[in-house]
Amino acid sequence: MGAPRHKHKGQVTVSRIGNTPSKLQELDPPKPQIGSYFGAEVCVVDLNNDSTTDLLLVSAPTYMEPDREGKVFVCSFNQNLYFSFSGTVLEGMAGQRGRFGSSLASPADLNGDGFMDVLIGAPLEEDGQGSIYIFNGGPYQINPTYSQRIAGSSVQSGLRFFGISLSQFSLDQSRDKLREVAVGSMGAVLLLRSRPIMNLQTKVTYNPSKIPTSETDQSLRNTMKVCFTMSPYRHSITGLTANINYTIILDAKRQKYRAYFSPKNRFHNYEMNIGINKEICNSHTFEIDKILEDALNPLSNQLTFTFEGLPSATLQNIKPILLPGIKTTTEHNLDFEINCGDDNICIDDLRMDFNFSGSTNIEVGIMQEINVTVFVENRGENSYNTLFSLSYPFGLSYRRIISKQGRVECVSLDSEQKGSFGVTTCQISKPILKGNSQAVFHITYSINKESTFDQKVTFTATINSGNDQHSQTSELFKEKSIDVKYAIYIALIRHEDSTLHINFTAQKRDTEKTVKQILKVENDFRELSFKVFIRVPVMLGDKFIWSNKSIQIPGCVKQRDEQPVVTDFVEVIKKGRMVNCSVAVCAKFSCDKTLMKNERKLYNITGNVSSGWIEQTGLRAAVFQLVSSASLDYDKSKYVFFSSDSQQTAPSVQINTQVEVYEEVNLTKEIAGSVVGGLLVLALLTAALYKAGFFKSRYKQMLENAEQSPEAGPVTQ
Ligand SMILES: [Ca+2]
Ligand SMILES: [Ca+2]
Ligand SMILES: [Ca+2]
Ligand SMILES: [Ca+2]
Numbered sequence: 086m087g088a089p090r091h092k093h094k095g096q097v098t099v100s101r102i103g104n105t106p107s108k109l110q111e112l113d114p115p116k117p118q119i120g121s122y123f124g125a126e127v128c129v130v131d132l133n134n135d136s137t138t139d140l141l142l143v144s145a146p147t148y149m150e151p152d153r154e155g156k157v158f159v160c161s162f163n164q165n166l167y168f169s170f171s172g173t174v175l176e177g178m179a180g181q182r183g184r185f186g187s188s189l190a191s192p193a194d195l196n197g198d199g200f201m202d203v204l205i206g207a208p209l210e211e212d213g214q215g216s217i218y219i220f221n222g223g224p225y226q227i228n229p230t231y232s233q234r235i236a237g238s239s240v241q242s243g244l245r246f247f248g249i250s251l252s253q254f255s256l257d258q259s260r261d262k263l264r265e266v267a268v269g270s271m272g273a274v275l276l277l278r279s280r281p282i283m284n285l286q287t288k289v290t291y292n293p294s295k296i297p298t299s300e301t302d303q304s305l306r307n308t309m310k311v312c313f314t315m316s317p318y319r320h321s322i323t324g325l326t327a328n329i330n331y332t333i334i335l336d337a338k339r340q341k342y343r344a345y346f347s348p349k350n351r352f353h354n355y356e357m358n359i360g361i362n363k364e365i366c367n368s369h370t371f372e373i374d375k376i377l378e379d380a381l382n383p384l385s386n387q388l389t390f391t392f393e394g395l396p397s398a399t400l401q402n403i404k405p406i407l408l409p410g411i412k413t414t415t416e417h418n419l420d421f422e423i424n425c426g427d428d429n430i431c432i433d434d435l436r437m438d439f440n441f442s443g444s445t446n447i448e449v450g451i452m453q454e455i456n457v458t459v460f461v462e463n464r465g466e467n468s469y470n471t472l473f474s475l476s477y478p479f480g481l482s483y484r485r486i487i488s489k490q491g492r493v494e495c496v497s498l499d500s501e502q503k504g505s506f507g508v509t510t511c512q513i514s515k516p517i518l519k520g521n522s523q524a525v526f527h528i529t530y531s532i533n534k535e536s537t538f539d540q541k542v543t544f545t546a547t548i549n550s551g552n553d554q555h556s557q558t559s560e561l562f563k564e565k566s567i568d569v570k571y572a573i574y575i576a577l578i579r580h581e582d583s584t585l586h587i588n589f590t591a592q593k594r595d596t597e598k599t600v601k602q603i604l605k606v607e608n609d610f611r612e613l614s615f616k617v618f619i620r621v622p623v624m625l626g627d628k629f630i631w632s633n634k635s636i637q638i639p640g641c642v643k644q645r646d647e648q649p650v651v652t653d654f655v656e657v658i659k660k661g662r663m664v665n666c667s668v669a670v671c672a673k674f675s676c677d678k679t680l681m682k683n684e685r686k687l688y689n690i691t692g693n694v695s696s697g698w699i700e701q702t703g704l705r706a707a708v709f710q711l712v713s714s715a716s717l718d719y720d721k722s723k724y725v726f727f728s729s730d731s732q733q734t735a736p737s738v739q740i741n742t743q744v745e746v747y748e749e750v751n752l753t754k755e756i757a758g759s760v761v762g763g764l765l766v767l768a769l770l771t772a773a774l775y776k777a778g779f780f781k782s783r784y785k786q787m788l789e790n791a792e793q794s795p796e797a798g799p800v801t802q
Contacts, residue, residue, distance in 0.1 A: 087124025087143070095123030097143050099167055114145065115158055115170040121148035123158075128189035128253075132200050132222045140227065141168045142175075142203065144186030153177060155185030157205055159227055173229050175205060175220055183210025185218070188248060193255030193264040195279050196221055196232065196409070197319035203227055204266060206248030214238045215247030217268055232409060235277065237270060245271040261400055262320055280394070280406045281325055282318040287311070288364075289388060289417035296373055296384070296421045298467075298517055305373035307344075307419065309333065311388060312366040315359050318408045323361055325405040328393040330356040335371055337387035337416070344373045344384050358395075383418040425466045433518070434465030434556035437473065437548040441567050442527065447542065448725050450534045450572025450610065454484065461491070461513050461524045461548060464558075468520075470551040471513040475528065476506040477544050480536030483509055484529040491524030503537075506545075518550070538569040540723065572727040574609040575680075577617070577715050577738040580687060588745035589696040591705040597632050597693040602740040604688040604715045608680035616718040617676040620647065621690055622669035622711060625654060628698035630669065630711070636692050641674035655702055658709060664744075665712035688715070694744070705748040710741040 089095040094117040099110040114123035123145040130140040139162055146155040159173040177185035188206035195202045200222035208215040216236040221228045237247025250269030256276075258265055263279045292308045313329055335351040336342035342351045346369065359365050373384070390413055394405035407413075425431035442456035461473060483497030486509075497509040513524045543566045555561065580603035587598040606617060619638060623630055623646065637643065647666060651657050654668040665671075678686055690713055716737040719726070726735055 087127050089122040089125040089145075091124070093119045095121060095125070095145065097124045097127060097141075110167040112143065112160065112168055116148075116156075116174075118145070118148050121145040121156075123148070126186060126189045128191055128203075130191045130201055130203060130222065130227070132224065132227075134194070134199075134201060138162050139225070140171070142189050142191075144189055144205075146184040146186040148186075152179050153185070154182040154209075155187070155207065157186045157189065161225075171226065173226060175203075175218075175227065175229055175231075177205075177207050177210070177216075177218060177231075178234055181207065181210045181216075183207035183216065185210075188217075188251045188269075190251035190253050190266070191222075192252055192266050193279075194222075195219060195255075195264060195266075197282055200224065202232075204251050204268075206251055206268070208246040208249040208270075211236060211238060213245055215244065215249065215270060217248040217251065240275055240277070244273065244275075247275070259401070261322060261403075263322075263403075278403060280403055281320055281322045281400075282408050283325065283327065283361075283392075283394070283405045284316045284318045284408050285329075285392065285411055286314040286316070287388065287390070287415055288314075289386070289415075291417075291419050296419060298422045298424070304375055307371055307373060309369045309371065309386065309417075309419075310366055311355075311369065312364050313357075313359055313390075314362070314364045316362050322397075322400065324399050325397055326358060326360050326395045327405055327407075328356060328395060329359055329390050330354070330393070331388055331390035333369060334387040334389075336384045338385045344371050344386075346371045383420040386417050386419060387414060388417060389414045423467070430554065431466045431469065431552050432554045432556055433463050433468035433471075433520075433550055433552045434559055435468060435471065435518075435548050435550065436460075436462045436464060436558075436560045437546060438560070438563055439475070439544070439546050439565065441565070444567070446725075447532060447538070447567055447569045448572060449532055449536060449538065449569060450574075451725060451727050452532055454529050454531050455481065455567075457528045457530070457544065459511075459524075459526050459528065459546070461518070463518045463520055463522055465556045466520050468518040468550040468552055470516055471518040471548065472510060472550065473513055473546065473548045474508055474510040475544060475546045476508050477530060478506060478538060478542040479503045480533050480538050481507065481530035482533065483507065484531050486511065486529070487527045489525040489527065491518075491522065491526070493524055493526045495528065497528075513548075534572075541566045541568055568722075570723060570725045571611060573611065573613050573719065573724045574727055575613060575615070575717060575719075575736060576605075576607045576609070577717060577736050578605040578607065579603070579738055579740045580605045583740055584742045586743040586745065587694060588747065589699060590749040591700075591746050592749050594697065594700070596696045598696075600690075600692060600694045600711070600742050602690040602713050602742060604690075604713075604738065604740060606678070606680065606686045606688070606717075608682065608684050610682060612679065612681050613719065613724065614677075614679040617641075617678065617688065617715055618718065619674040619676065619688060619690070619713065619715045620666050620671040621674070621713045622664055622666060623672045624670035625664060625668065625698045626701045628701055630664075630694060630698050632693040632695045636672060636690065638674045638676070638688050638690055640678070640686070640688060641676035644673045644675055647671045647673050658702055659704070659707075662707070662709040663712055664709060665739075666714065690740070694742075696746075699744070699746055704746055706746060708743060708745045711744050713740045714738070715740070 087097050094114055097112040098108055100106055100108045125146050126144040128142040129138045132139040141160040142157050144157045148156040157175040159171045160168040161171040162168055185207040187208050190204045191201050202222050203220040205218045210216045214237045218231040219233040221232045237244040247270040252267035255264035255266050265276050265278050268275050290310045333353045335344040345351050346353045353369055392407040396402035396404050423429055439457055439459045442458045447455055479500035482499050486495045492514045493511050495509055495511040499507040546563045548561050583603045584600045649668050651668045657668050717735050
């Protein structure tokens with residue numbers, strides 16, 4: 086018995102009814118609130134319908150909360166303690182203030198699960214239109230989440246205080262084994278029928294049942310068969326029908342889907358009518374991408390449906406309803422063929438290696454490109470999504486890939502800064518590299534000629550796959566290095582201001598001529614430190630060639646003189662007309678220098694060449710060359726000399742000065758003889774002319790001409 090106004094908070098007393106009534110228990114509100122009317126309604130529940138009470142519901146319909154009004158406390162029955170609060174509280178919909186708990190009943194097992202259910206009225210909801218709630222019972226407790234709320238407005242318009250009272254027992258006036266309950270409202274009692282609950286089975290099959298993985302040019306077509314079977318749930322009512330509207334989403338877990346019904350469409354919608362206990366099926370054909378991004382993980386196709394019970398003509402238009410808890414969205418995987426033996430586990434055995442296609446160095450400035458040849462082999466079972474990757478140094482740019490064997494697709498990202506690496510990744514025979522198959526391909530990188538590399542650069546290659554297991558014998562990682570050399574463009578040139586020619590007379594001893602031999606070194610490309618060796622002939626036989634015996638070249642250090650290979654120099658000079666280090670003692674100079682790009686350096690060999698040494702040759706008239714030479718030395722482990730004539734030997738030059746020796750003729754005697762002879766002829770000639778009167782007559786005539794023409798000019802007499 087409820088005493089809702091007991092001490093303003095309410096109370097419930099449990100008493101034995103009989104000849105000697107006695108009060109057994111006083112039940113105070115578990116969450117006391119003044120004016121909550123705890124005990125306004127009470128209701129016992131026999132969950133399992135065994136005639137022994139299991140629960141006691143006690144309502145507090147004016148229990149106030151910010152967004153609700155009314156609570157129902159669930160108490161459990163215990164043989165010794167009678168009733169005690171179970172901890173479960175039932176509440177109505179949030180946002181409604183409708184005196185939830187104004188009526189309580191447990192009239193029937195409404196959902197047919199074998200456990201009694203509970204009705205709770207909230208007659209003031211929706212401005213006094215009212216509503217009722219259904220809570221489902223279980224073996225020991227009531228599910229605190231209501232399974233259904235029936236608003237009076239949805240039953241019949243104009244109702245007031247729907248749910249103010251509830252029938253404590255259920256009826257079956259329609260004799261269809263579906264229970265009816267009576268709900269009171271102001272001036273009307275409504276009989277609510279329970280609807281027939283339907284179970285629905287979904288079945289999806291594929292043809293073919295697996296996606297073939299053999300390589301084929303034909304598109305992969307598959308048929309998805311979707312079947313539904315509807316059956317009554319804990320009743321045997323026949324003749325019920327429903328509409329099922331379903332949607333299929335292919336490869337639903339992927340953003341980039343691998344299957345489609347029509348180009349670019351992964352969705353398919355279908356609606357059908359279904360009766361009881363009869364499987365209804367439909368087939369839907371779709372396409373699967375030929376070359377699949379991922380042939381390891383199945384296509385997970387999703388099926389979502391809605392169920393709409395249709396009114397039954399034989400049962401006063403009652404509509405079947407879907408059993409709560411049936412999943413309306415299900416996933417149906419379509420697997421790929423595996424072919425990995427009886428264990429269905431694919432263990433690949435990948436062997437990978439690479440080399441630099443015969444190059445021993447990277448020659449920066451000479452080689453435009455470097456090729457990397459990659460070998461991949463699978464000696465095990467199928468390898469899925471086999472992925473090769475190669476990291477390469479900064480300064481190389483990915484150009485292309487050429488496959489010699491197998492299907493390979495690569496992408497590459499060059500390094501943006503020194504110290505980091507570019508990476509080329511290649512999919513090998515996507516999606517499956519089968520057992521005992523190989524791939525061989527060349528990756529080409531261009532070499533930026535302005536780049537500076539380390540002296541040795543390292544390439545690192547790895548291969549991997551989507552397989553969970555690799556064989557122990559797999560070779561999945563390789564690292565290789567290659568030396569880097571830089572092309573140098575450097576020229577040794579005889580400077581144009583060098584002395585071309587000097588001459589001496591054979592008879593004059595110890596005359597001197599100034600000679601300039603100038604070497605020009607031009608560096609056209611990268612900064613380079615080098616050494617120039619200059620050899621200058623300084624002594625022939627036992628005579629010095631230059632008057633300044635210790636010749637110097639600014640910027641150079643003089644080293645030990647080098648002796649000639651030839652001792653019989655006269656014959657050699659006569660034949661070859663050259664005075665160089667093979668016949669003369671040469672001073673050797675070593676000149677260290679660093680030149681920046683486009684910088685030049687001049688080395689001057691300047692001095693007076695004296696004639697004394699020439700006499701030893703015994704030549705009285707000859708033309709020969711005085712030859713200094715220069716050669717370049719540099720770090721050959723780091724640099725490669727590059728010349729356009731493809732003779733990539735170190736540059737050298739000869740600086741020649743032509744030396745001419747001629748014999749002087751004795752002119753005095755000859756000239757004196759000629760003059761005497763000449764004068765004699767002239768005297769004889771003059772005498773002859775005088776005798777012939779040439780001078781006299783000519784003179785006389787000139788005088789006469791002058792007298793006859795005084796105006797002709799100033800004439801003195
Ligand atoms: Ca019971
Ligand atoms: Ca039930
Ligand atoms: Ca009925
Ligand atoms: Ca296997």
